[in-house]
Amino acid sequence: xxxxxxxxxxxxxxxxxxxxxxxxxxxxxxxxxxxxxxxxxxxxxxxxxxxxxxxxxxxxxxxxxxxxxxxxxxxxxxxxxxxxxxxxxxxxxxxxxxxxxxxxxxxxxxxxxxxxxxxxxxxxxxxxxxxxxxxxxxxxxxxxxxxxxxxxxxxxxxxxxxxxxxxxxxxxxxxxxxxxxxxxxxxxxxxxxxxxxxxxxxxxxxxxxxxxxxxxxxxxxxxxxxxxxxxxxxxxxxxxxxxxxxxxxxxxxxxxxxxxxxxxxxxxxxxxxxxxxxxxxxxxxxxxxxxxxxxxxxxxxxxxxxxxxxxxxxxxxxxxxxxxxxxxxxxxxxxxxxxxxxxxxxxxxxxxxxxxxxxxxxxxxxxxxxxxxxxxxxxxxxxxxxxxx
Amino acid sequence: xxxxxxxxxxxxxxxxxxxxxxxxxxxxxxxxxxxxxxxxxxxxxxxxxxxxxxxxxxxxxxxxxxxxxxxxxxxxxxxxxxxxxxxxxxxxxxxxxxxxxxxxxxxxxxxxxxxxxxxxxxxxxxxxxxxxxxxxxxxxxxxxxxxxxxxxxxxxxxxxxxxxxxxxxxxxxxxxxxxxxxxxxxxxxxxxxxxxxxxxxxxxxxxxxxxxxxxxxxxxxxxxxxxxxxxxxxxxxxxxxxxxxxxxxxxxxxxxxxxxxxxxxxxxxxxxxxxxxxxxxxxxxxxxxxxxxxxxxxxxxxxxxxxxxxxxxxxxxxxxxxxxxxxxxxxxxxxxxxxxxxxxxxxxxxxxxxxxxxxxxxxxxxxxxxxxxxxxxxxxxxxxxxxxx
Numbered sequence: 001x002x003x004x005x006x007x008x009x010x011x012x013x014x015x016x017x018x019x020x021x022x023x024x025x026x027x028x029x030x031x032x033x034x035x036x037x038x039x040x041x042x043x044x045x046x047x048x049x050x051x052x053x054x055x056x057x058x059x060x061x062x063x064x065x066x067x068x069x070x071x072x073x074x075x076x077x078x079x080x081x082x083x084x085x086x087x088x089x090x091x092x093x094x095x096x097x098x099x100x101x102x103x104x105x106x107x108x109x110x111x112x113x114x115x116x117x118x119x120x121x122x123x124x125x126x127x128x129x130x131x132x133x134x135x136x137x138x139x140x141x142x143x144x145x146x147x148x149x150x151x152x153x154x155x156x157x158x159x160x161x162x163x164x165x166x167x168x169x170x171x172x173x174x175x176x177x178x179x180x181x182x183x184x185x186x187x188x189x190x191x192x193x194x195x196x197x198x199x200x201x202x203x204x205x206x207x208x209x210x211x212x213x214x215x216x217x218x219x220x221x222x223x224x225x226x227x228x229x230x231x232x233x234x235x236x237x238x239x240x241x242x243x244x245x246x247x248x249x250x251x252x253x254x255x256x257x258x259x260x261x262x263x264x265x266x267x268x269x270x271x272x273x274x275x276x277x278x279x280x281x282x283x284x285x286x287x288x289x290x291x292x293x294x295x296x297x298x299x300x301x302x303x304x305x306x307x308x309x310x311x312x313x314x315x316x317x318x319x320x321x322x323x324x325x326x327x328x329x330x331x332x333x334x335x336x337x338x339x340x341x342x343x344x345x346x347x348x349x350x351x352x353x354x355x356x357x358x359x360x361x362x363x364x365x366x367x368x369x370x371x372x373x374x375x376x377x378x379x380x381x382x383x384x385x386x387x388x389x
Numbered sequence: 390x391x392x393x394x395x396x397x398x399x400x401x402x403x404x405x406x407x408x409x410x411x412x413x414x415x416x417x418x419x420x421x422x423x424x425x426x427x428x429x430x431x432x433x434x435x436x437x438x439x440x441x442x443x444x445x446x447x448x449x450x451x452x453x454x455x456x457x458x459x460x461x462x463x464x465x466x467x468x469x470x471x472x473x474x475x476x477x478x479x480x481x482x483x484x485x486x487x488x489x490x491x492x493x494x495x496x497x498x499x500x501x502x503x504x505x506x507x508x509x510x511x512x513x514x515x516x517x518x519x520x521x522x523x524x525x526x527x528x529x530x531x532x533x534x535x536x537x538x539x540x541x542x543x544x545x546x547x548x549x550x551x552x553x554x555x556x557x558x559x560x561x562x563x564x565x566x567x568x569x570x571x572x573x574x575x576x577x578x579x580x581x582x583x584x585x586x587x588x589x590x591x592x593x594x595x596x597x598x599x600x601x602x603x604x605x606x607x608x609x610x611x612x613x614x615x616x617x618x619x620x621x622x623x624x625x626x627x628x629x630x631x632x633x634x635x636x637x638x639x640x641x642x643x644x645x646x647x648x649x650x651x652x653x654x655x656x657x658x659x660x661x662x663x664x665x666x667x668x669x670x671x672x673x674x675x676x677x678x679x680x681x682x683x684x685x686x687x688x689x690x691x692x693x694x695x696x697x698x699x700x701x702x703x704x705x706x707x708x709x710x711x712x713x714x715x716x717x718x719x720x721x722x723x724x725x726x727x728x729x730x731x732x733x734x735x736x737x738x739x740x741x742x743x744x745x746x747x748x749x750x751x752x753x754x755x756x757x758x759x760x761x762x763x764x765x766x767x768x769x770x771x772x773x774x775x776x777x778x
Contacts, residue, residue: 151739161739208621220705224618231707232597233743241737242701245634246693253737304635311644312631316609316705318620348630348642350540350550354622 013038015383017046018055018075022100022380026059026072047073054079055099055383075100080142080379083130083182084371085123086189087113087148089164089216094126095365096134097372101199105130106365116159116170124179142379143183145371146172147192149217151235157186160233164216185374190237190325191228192370194221196362197323199373206356210319212239214306214339215326218260220313239309240264262305265327271298285332302328303335307342314351325360402427404772406435407444407464411489411769415448415461436462443468444488444772464489469531469768472519472571473760474512475578476502476537478553478605483515484754485523486761490588494519495754505548505559513568531768532572534760535561536581538606540624546575549622553605574763579626579714580617581759583610585751586712588762595745599708601628603695603728604715607649609702628698629653651694654716660687674721691717692724696731703740714749 013036020032033043050056057076077100084103086093092113095106109126113119127144150162157173177184194211209223220237222229229236240260241253248257249267261267265281272278275294278287287295310322329336336359343357362369402425409421422432439445446465466489473492475482481502484495498515502508516533539551546562566573583600598612609626611618618625629649630642637646638656650656654670661667664683667676676684699711718725725748732746751758 206621229613232709233707235740235743236705236707238704238707238737238740241740242704243697243735244632246697246735248634255735255737258737308632308635313705315627315631316625316702318622318625318627320621346632346635346644348627348644348647351624351627351630354624 013042014046014049015381017043018050018380018383021050021056021073022075025056025074028070028072030070032073077102079140080376081134081136081140082142082372082375082379083127083144084192084368084373084375085127085144085146086367086371087119087123087146087165088189088367092119092123092126093365093368094123094130095368095372096130097369097376099376101373101376103365103369103372105134106368113165116165116167116172116175120172120175120179124176127180138181141182143185143375144176144180145185145187145192145375146176147187147189147367147371148172149189149219151233151238152186152188154185154187154230154234157184159186160235183375183378185371185378187371187374188219188221188234189367190219190221191230191234192374193325193360193362193366194223194323194370195228196366196370196373197325197360198223198226200362200369206319206321208317208319209321209323210313210317210355211323211325211360212309212313213326214263214309214324214328216265218263218309220309220317222317222319239313242312244305244308244312259305259309263302263309263328268298268302281328282331285335289334299335303338303342304346306339307346310339310343310357311347311351314355315348318351319355321356321358323358323360325366329359330363402431403435403438404770406432407439407769407772410439410445410462411464414445414463417459417461419459421462466491468529469765470523470525470529471531471761471764471768472516472533473581473757473762473764474516474533474535475756475760476508476512476535476554477578477756481508481512481515482754482757483512483519484757484761485519486758486765488765490762490765492754492758492761494523495757502554505554505556505561505564509561509564509568513565516569527570530571532574532764533565533569534574534576534581534764535565536576536578536756536760538578538608540622540627541575541577543574543576543619543623546573548575549624572764572767574760574767576760576763577608577610577623578756579608579610580619580623581763582714582749582751582755583612583712583759584617585755585759585762586714586749587612587615589751589758595708595710597706597708598710598712599702599706599744600712600714600749601698601702602715603652603698603713603717605654607652607698609698609706611706611708628702631701633694633697633701648694648698652691652698652717657687657691670717671720674724678723688724692727692731693735695728696735699728699732699746700736700740703744704737707740708744710745710747712747712749714755718748719752 017032029043029047033040054076056073059072059074077098080099082097084095090112092109092111095103097103148162149164151160153160159167159170159172161168172186173184190213198209207225211221213219218240220239241258243257244259245257249261250256251258251261272284278284284295288299406421418432418436422429443465445462448461448463466487469488471486473484479501481498481500484492487493537551538553540549542549548556548559548561550557561575562573579602587598596614600610602608607629609628630647632646633648634646638650639645640647640650661673667673673684677688749755
């Protein structure tokens with residue numbers, strides 16, 4: 001109930017000046033003061049303090065004009081780094097992001113996560129190795145964020161349920177923090193990917209961006225004015241278990257007709273295997289394109305349900321943009337095209353023209369990018385606590 | 390990109406002081422200054438200004454203690470009024486709310502809205518009559534908000550589509566403003582009802598409250614930390630056209646298997662009429678309770694889909710409370726009980742215990758209450774512009 005008093009403003013202003021330099025640098029003290037309505041003295045004081053902490057540095061600008069040259073400031077990209085990690089089906093991705101939001105290293109490791117303890121050890125070893133290889137000191141690391149599919153309680157950093165790995169109630173944040181010694185966050189992969197997509201998009205920002213992922217599972221995520229919509233326990237958007245036919249296919253969760261049973265990879269392969277042993281989705285798509293009747297029926301049904309999913313997500317969230325993601329979209333553009341075409345039939349007419357539809361631009365790297373970005377965001381917002389700036 | 394400067398703070402502080410007096414009055418200047426971290430001089434200045442505008446008044450408090458008595462302030466409940474209107478199927482409700490959020494008058498009129506021009510005239514006449522009857526002056530009226538079902542573009546005050554009345558692209562705000570001369574808002578009825586329910590609830594506030602309405606249509610609404618979640622065009626939550634079976638019942642919208650076809654009144658009566666001419670839902674429920682097989686089948690199916698709806702809304706929004714509303718819930722508690730029982734079967738297990746489930750407390754008056762409240766909220770937030778306070 002407290003009003004925003006001077007003390008609060010001061011803290012907010014520090015983060016704000018840093019954000020302006022990150023987004024607009026090179027920029028002068030005068031311009032910062034103008035944009036923020038701060039006094040030149042306050043702007044100079046904050047800039048000096050950020051410079052002392054090596055988060056920003058001066059830049060020499062040649063000028064055509066005459067008179068005293070202004071000093072310009074840019075972020076010091078090598079000052080602070082963040083680490084993004086994705087635990088995926090058969091691969092672990094680890095990326096290092098510099099202070100201006102660029103991934104400087106991104107490594108893929110073939111790794112099948114089964115035992116959480118082993119996975120934690122694997123991740124921690126590779127993080128520490130990466131920091132060592134890059135000659136970074138631990139105080140240059142803003143933190144680590146790990147993204148994975150499932151119900152992730154991000155405030156506790158706990159994996160409540162991840163069906164893909166058969167993990168339940170795993171205190172992943174605590175386990176990794178113990179090994180690496182930095183701040184660790186844990187989050188749902190699709191939410192991180194949606195954030196990455198939102199921030200990376202050069203187009204004017206949308207107010208309500210929904211992402212829908214079709215791959216090993218089905219999920220959705222919503223970015224509302226730059227913020228992840230989480231819900232009470234961070235499992236909003238878990239559409240895989242919305243019921244789209246109460247007399248439909250049996251789902252291991254105990255219900256009939258959960259959306260995932262019509263479209264997630266495992267279920268498509270289960271159906272295919274009743275006709276022919278099939279190794280993976282790529283093999284199924286080949287059969288489909290060869291015109292095999294059984295493969296056409298399975299894939300056509302999945303396409304119909306994907307279009308229905310887009311309709312249902314749009315009806316519920318009323319977004320102004322929808323971004324399609326996931327391996328089915330990213331690896332099989334011909335399937336993506338058919339899903340979009342099918343939307344013409346399946347969308348409720350009044351919502352048809354209310355949003356832009358596109359596919360991801362960050363692709364397979366999106367989760368790592370989003371994970372590293374959320375660490376940086378947290379660092380910038382809490383700059384007054386962390387660095388005493 | 391501007392920071393929150395002094396000028397912004399001043400405006401915000403005025404609204405804040407007024408809110409504190411509204412929520413906590415009787416309260417002293419000293420206590421206001423303490424709670425807001427404002428200087429006593431600033432607090433006194435704002436209080437004096439609010440008092441001059443008759444929005445608050447002094448209250449005499451007897452004191453057991455010695456020394457100079459503090460002056461306490463309370464809101465002046467007769468200073469400003471707002472008007473809430475609901476356009477429902479066969480009734481129009483109009484309520485007058487005083488400055489402390491109490492409905493002082495609530496009138497129901499039997500009225501079947503067909504022609505928007507006639508409806509506007511009817512509403513305007515009754516609003517002006519009500520103001521006249523109460524001897525209010527026009528500068529005591531903060532404004533009017535009208536709630537109705539459908540796709541309502543609240544920023545323009547336009548009814549984009551209301552299937553119940555067969556209205557399309559009706560500039561309702563403009564039409565009513567012309568007749569009454571006050572500020573008019575137009576909004577979706579379920580969103581207003583959800584807001585009323587959130588504000589009226591004496592229980593500790595939830596962060597994410599979802600309302601689901603089962604009646605002439607099916608809809609949902611989300612209140613996130615006290616604010617209505619709207620989406621890009623204010624038609625989030627339009628779950629009536631989410632598809633729950635692509636080979637299901639044909640919906641007038643042109644799709645098969647829209648949720649509303651399984652549960653909205655009109656569709657239940659359509660199905661019933663294939664067996665027996667039935668006048669309304671009440672008659673159907675009587676047949677159901679008499680054990681008529683056909684009525685049992687129709688109502689049982691609706692109950693199943695209602696439970697599925699709750700599951701689907703919970704999976705998407707991840708709320709910490711769910712409030713059931715609408716005539717099916719409010720008028721037939723035995724059906725409501727069965728829907729809740731059915732949830733045991735239909736909910737995805739991991740989300741089962743993550744929310745509180747209850748029914749509305751505001752009942753049939755909820756839309757009018759929410760509509761009047763949103764006008765008051767707007768008045769308080771913009772107090773510096775409106776009154777020069």
